[in-house]
Amino acid sequence: MTSVAEPKPAVMTPARASVSGHQVLMLSDGWESVCTPPDSTAEEAEVLTWWPARVPGTAAGAFTDAGIGRASEHYDFDAEDWWFRVSFSAESPEVGERVILCLDGLATVAEVYLNGGQVLRSDSMFAQHALDVSALIRSENTLVICCRALSPLLARRRRPRARWRTRLVTEGNLRFFRTMLLGRAPGFAAGPAVVGPWRGVRLERRKQLVIEQLSLHPSVVATDGCLTVGVRLMTLEAHTQLSVELELSRGGETWSTPLATAVRDAGQTAYGELSIPQVALWWPHTHGEPALYDGRLVVSGLGAPVTVSLGRIGFRSIAFGATDEHEVEVDGIDLHVNGVRVFARGCVWTPIDAVGMASSPQVLRGALEQARDAGMNLLRVPGTGAYEDATFHDLCDELGMLVWQDFMFANLDYPIADEVFRASVIDEATQVLADIAGRPSLAVLCGNSEVEQQVAMLGLDPSLGRGELFHELLPKLVRESGADAAYVPSAPCGGDLPFRTDRGVANYYGVGGYRRPLEDVRRANVLFAAEALAFSNIPDETAIEELFDGSPGQVAVHHPRWKAGVPRDSGSGWDFDDVRDHYLALLFGLDPGELRRVDHDRYLELSRAVTGEVMAEVFGEWRRSESRCGGGLVLWLRDLAAGAGWGVIDHRGEPKVAYHHLRRALAPVAVWTTDEGLNGVVAHVANDGPEPLAARLRVALYRDLELRLEGAEESIQLDPHGQLELNVEQLIGRFVDITRAYRFGPPAHDLLVVSLERQGEQGVELLSQAVRFAANRPTAVESATRLGLTATSCEASEQTVHVSLRSQRLAYGVRLHVPGFRPADDAFSIEPGAERSVVLRATEPKSTYAGGSVTALNLEGRIRIEVDRAK
16 A cells, blocks of 8 residues: 555534534445554555454454454454455545545554555544545545554653553553553453444535534523524535524424624634523433433525534533532532532443444443433543543433543553643543533543542652643633533542542542441541442353353352452452452351352352442442532443453343442432431431422331331421431330440340332332341341242233232342343342332343242242232
């Protein structure tokens, strides 16, 4: 191939805007791939055997699809050059038409050739490119992308030298390259590294009009919504004076206003505001409806009017603490949306497909709906990962999910003084902000992950981590973008040392990696946890069988295949299995090592439960009304690979037990309890939603997990977005030493059940329930006959099954195992003498219900789910 003068860069239209009349050809079919030694030529690659590849996709995805090997086998994708090619047909451009080659992401040092000529060289995975190839396009075309081996480039000595080192990655020279650290972090994301055209490749045929710049600034003034729009337009034909109309519509109504236009250089600008009286506000889904309006520009003066879609617009006000400042360091994040305090909770987001990096919109929607259905309202895209595309942010807007967006920097000493690197960062940040600023879901922008902490924990001057990049350049670009979001320079940050938990933003692992007692949660006085509660969460049996190639008899937590999926801090003598074992011993009073030796299956079941119970306890402390905590994020939502990773959802998308404990703890309407020691037990009720709640709070004490000793109930009324605290002994009317804090003789009871109920059309509806044990959790197992546990089912539809469970004694940690179906609730407890109803939904359209079974932590074996033929 020959090198030719690179085509002039064309305008990269902001992701939210699309122009009618522009034709888009997605180059997603017919790709091939091959690998060669570093610095190979195209002629050397041409003679090799190429295999089919997916684009968008990666070398690891092509490698796996070709059946050459599994990406999980730690193949070094940075050690070779990777070539991708595709042939396509195209028509020559018409007069006044431009043909633009758009490459949304190439990882990492890449060369692009069109019809034998080099048209681009890129050295950033996060850069988006738009190239005018009108003069190069033919009727038959070949596009070739070569991603050069990164390892030889990393091995070269570079200046300036790093002022500190990190164990996050083994190769410190990654700081010079704009690429993803996940896949190159040996402790928790060792591979595969992302290499290749991981984002879409398309050909745009532009006619008449191009959007060069676009700014959207929605705001709320009193009860009105105000959308301020600024746009720069370029015409592709002879100069014409344009007129521009701004329109918003929702529910059959439309509002519009003309924009003021002016000729600037070779284009035109249009600017103006549109107000909507009594605007429908956008809310996080936990607190209301995420109302959206369809926005568009109608451009006249080019013959037939041209419509520019602006996507969907949401109106909301947002504040982050006692002041209106959007730069948060000292006071943490105390999020208020539309004047209402919002307890922000969720997880750190990870790529759904860590191998191919290309998930369909349907899969992405399913993953975000899982987070929403778990009561989460905030997701953090971390600096170790990659920016998500417009589909992700569109769905977050639609589903009412707030977004914490890191810029892609983590732990390293980045060479911001280098002018080329600096220019690359400015381009990257400017493009990202153009795509996400103005979205209602955007809540937080963060300069980096753990740079300040990395410096301080090495004993260096903390000011080294507070340089120009994160404290001057990025916040300046954020302000210029007009993004209505908090800016956090680093996570964590604030206080005399950036990792102090009672100042600023914390990474809280007191309960977790540092193996502190549960009481540490209150002592730590966390204001906001940008990440927390990293546990090795064990997936279900089917996921483990996949890990062990269908040989469950090999399952053992000390097996190398198991350990390959367990996160660890590099260089440490422990991993997160050890952390989980610590809390298993703490909560159940059992020796994990001995239990694992004598009853491995029992060990796995208790281990699945313990991490979820710990997470629920921590969030109960943070969510109570007397807490100063504004929210917390679990590290992380979904596993990158098979195994017992940090995710509360496994790599296949199946919820783990911890997910269900979190779902109940984070639900918009919830009841939970906290142990106040000598002050007894306090019941907390939250009603995050927009409607008042009329319900009944009921408490009951039991002995021997069956005999009801006494109880009480009280009708409660909660305002919208309201919360209530009530001491259980106050409700009962006398002192009963619920937590055995005083220890006046043997305990009279061993179980407290607190229920939030209301009268529904079908009888009493259980809204939420919490159990607390006076002493230890039950560790003995009993027969189904002794428990009095039964389960019956009836099919409500082809895709839905209802299961009714009843238990005479407490059934603790009840789980439903139904192939092809996923329970709406799982790993719950059934109050003595009570009945619970659970909905099962098919995981695939062709799933057929063929029965299932039920287990519980205090049940010996399992019971069958009987089919109720009468229904």
